[in-house]
Amino acid sequence: VLMLIMFSFTEGDYTPDARQLQLDSIAEFPDSIVPRLSFFSSHDNIIAFSGVGIDYADNERIGGLREGEILTFNSTLDASISASFDVYEDSVSQAWDSVITTAFVSLLLATMGLLFSRDAYKMVIHPIEKMKFTVQQLSENPLLHLEKIKNRNSSESNETDMLEQAITKMAALLRVGFGSAGAEIIAKNLSDMGELNPMIPGVRVNAIFGFCDIRDFTFATEGLQQDVMLFVNKIAEITHRHVVDSGGHPNKNIGDAFLLVWKLKSGKNTNSSGDLQRTLFDSSLKCMQKVIEDVRNVGNLGSFLKEKKSDISPPWASSLRNYNVNVGVGLHKGWAIEGAIGSKVKIDPSYLSPHVNITSRLEAATKRYRVPLLMSDAFFGGLSGSVQSKCRRCDKVSFKGCSDPMVIYHHDTFSLKKLEKRPNNYDNLLKITSWDNETDTENKGLIDDIISKLNSQNELVQREVFDALFNTYLDKDWKRCKIYCHLWIEHFPSDPVVNRMIEKLSAENFECPPSWPGFHVFMEK
Numbered sequence: 038v039l040m041l042i043m044f045s046f047t048e049g050d051y052t053p054d055a056r057q058l059q060l061d062s063i064a065e066f067p068d069s070i071v072p073r074l075s076f077f078s079s080h081d082n083i084i085a086f087s088g089v090g091i092d093y094a095d096n097e098r099i100g101g102l103r104e105g106e107i108l109t110f111n112s113t114l115d116a117s118i119s120a121s122f123d124v125y126e127d128s129v130s131q132a133w134d135s136v137i138t139t140a141f142v143s144l145l146l147a148t149m150g151l152l153f154s155r156d157a158y159k160m161v162i163h164p165i166e167k168m169k170f171t172v173q174q175l176s177e178n179p180l181l182h183l184e185k186i187k188n189r190n191s192s193e194s195n196e197t198d199m200l201e202q203a204i205t206k207m208a209a210l211l212r213v214g215f216g217s218a219g220a221e222i223i224a225k226n227l228s229d230m231g232e233l234n235p236m237i238p239g240v241r242v243n244a245i246f247g248f249c250d251i252r253d254f255t256f257a258t259e260g261l262q263q264d265v266m267l268f269v270n271k272i273a274e275i276t277h278r279h280v281v282d283s284g285g286h287p288n289k290n291i292g293d294a295f296l297l298v299w300k301l302k303s304g305k306n307t308n309s310s311g312d313l314q315r316t317l318f319d320s321s322l323k324c325m326q327k328v329i330e331d332v333r334n335v336g337n338l339g340s341f342l343k344e345k346k347s348d349i350s351p352p353w354a355s356s357l358r359n360y361n362v363n364v365g366v367g368l369h370k371g372w373a374i375e376g377a378i379g380s381k382v383k384i385d386p387s388y389l390s391p392h393v394n395i396t397s398r399l400e401a402a403t404k405r406y407r408v409p410l411l412m413s414d415a416f417f418g419g420l421s422g423s424v425q426s427k428c429r430r431c432d433k434v435s436f437k438g439c440s441d442p443m444v445i446y447h448h449d450t451f452s453l454k455k456l457e458k459r460p461n462n463y464d465n466l467l468k469i470t471s472w473d474n475e476t477d478t479e480n481k482g483l484i485d486d487i488i489s490k491l492n493s494q495n496e497l498v499q500r501e502v503f504d505a506l507f508n509t510y511l512d513k514d515w516k517r518c519k520i521y522c523h524l525w526i527e528h529f530p531s532d533p534v535v536n537r538m539i540e541k542l543s544a545e546n547f548e549c550p551p552s553w554p555g556f557h558v559f560m561e562k
Contacts, residue, residue: 060118083122107122108124249295252363408534519547
């Protein structure tokens with residue numbers, strides 16, 4: 038529109054020129070002086086005239102003009118009559134008009150071009166560049182958390198917005214579905230322009246493995262029916278949140294159990310104990326303690342049943358209200374092969390190693406030892422000294438698939454004073470660990486020393502007594518271990534570790550069998 042307006046002002050004038058008409062009038066009345074006087078009086082820029090007996094030329098003025106600045110008219114009635122005019126000022130005016138018109142058109146075209154390119158960049162080029170950058174980022178770091186997807190109204194979004202949101206969602210689904218174990222699969226296939234190949238070779242990694250299992254899950258499944266998914270996902274949300282916050286990655290969700298991984302860095306400055314990564318060992322232990330505590334805070338399923346109007350029969354509803362939610366945890370450190378398990382039809386990125394199986398068996402052993410968490414000596418060795426001081430040995434065992442026996446540990450999240458509550462079988466525990474007068478006389482010095490340390494308000498001194506108790510157990514001196522156990526439960530009667538040991542040793546009448554190899558063998562999977 039602006040260009041049309043501009044050109045309307047510069048459009049050519051097709052009205053006959055008055056100078057041409059006056060020349061024709063002179064030619065029509067050659068004997069009359071009036072047309073000639075009128076012609077010369079009307080124009081002060083005449084530089085030459087010839088005809089009707091007049092031959093005039095201003096040679097000086099003509100010499101100062103260019104060819105384009107001289108305009109000559111010839112009469113249409115008599116070709117011998119002609120007049121030349123100085124049109125310098127008109128040429129300058131036309132030149133300025135041309136300059137202004139050209140500048141305006143150039144500015145207008147540049148503005149329109151910029152507006153068009155801005156819209157093209159905003160609507161097409163920028164989204165494509167962003168999608169390309171997103172794919173490049175994912176190929177370098179498949180676990181990258183992309184920016185949150187904006188919820189846009191369908192009327193305001195275009196095709197590139199929809200495509201960008203789709204790529205972001207697919208990236209999030211890849212991260213959630215593949216996890217850390219599938220990061221290499223995603224990276225290789227995004228960076229390689231060839232055909233899809235999910236079956237890449239596995240790699241060996243050193244890591245901390247955690248196994249978390251929901252207690253009495255079969256009972257909850259039978260009672261909750263379809264609502265069991267909500268129950269499991271609530272436990273998974275608690276577990277995964279704490280694991281990610283501590284620097285780990287959830288790997289597999291196996292119904293009622295979760296495999297968790299904290300990868301350890303490998304290099305010349307990192308030895309087998311991971312002494313440069315003790316923070317990761319400490320944080321993984323602290324993380325699982327938080328999981329145990331938060332799951333306990335869920336309490337029973339009574340509140341869950343109130344929120345969800347489930348079609349559960351009254352007997353089941355009554356039983357589930359008495360179902361206390363608890364989990365067991367096993368922690369172990371070792372190597373594993375990280376990679377894709379399956380075929381091109383379906384894969385599961387995971388970890389294959391006997392150390393993963395050991396972690397699962399450590400968790401299963403928590404039921405036997407009546408503690409919520411057990412850790413291997415390999416994991417214990419990576420903890421900082423302050424955390425190790427809060428750990429106690431539970432037993433020395435050999436799991437199925439493990440060639441060497443290991444000491445398993447339990448971590449006390451609270452002071453030993455909280456173990457002073459007496460259990461229902463307290464009197465029976467004292468009875469089966471009591472001794473005769475002869476034993477009392479022979480070990481009077483030892484008994485007095487133990488009692489003195491246990492009466493101390495220093496927990497480190499009290500823990501020395503437990504270490505001595507456990508050493509007598511490993512040294513097969515179960516008669517002396519019986520004395521330690523008796524005096525220990527007098528002060529800390531609700532200690533599940535010692536209670537379990539008393540039950541185990543009392544079955545042998547506190548006599549170590551000659552064939553006992555110094556550790557217990559667990560053949561269960």
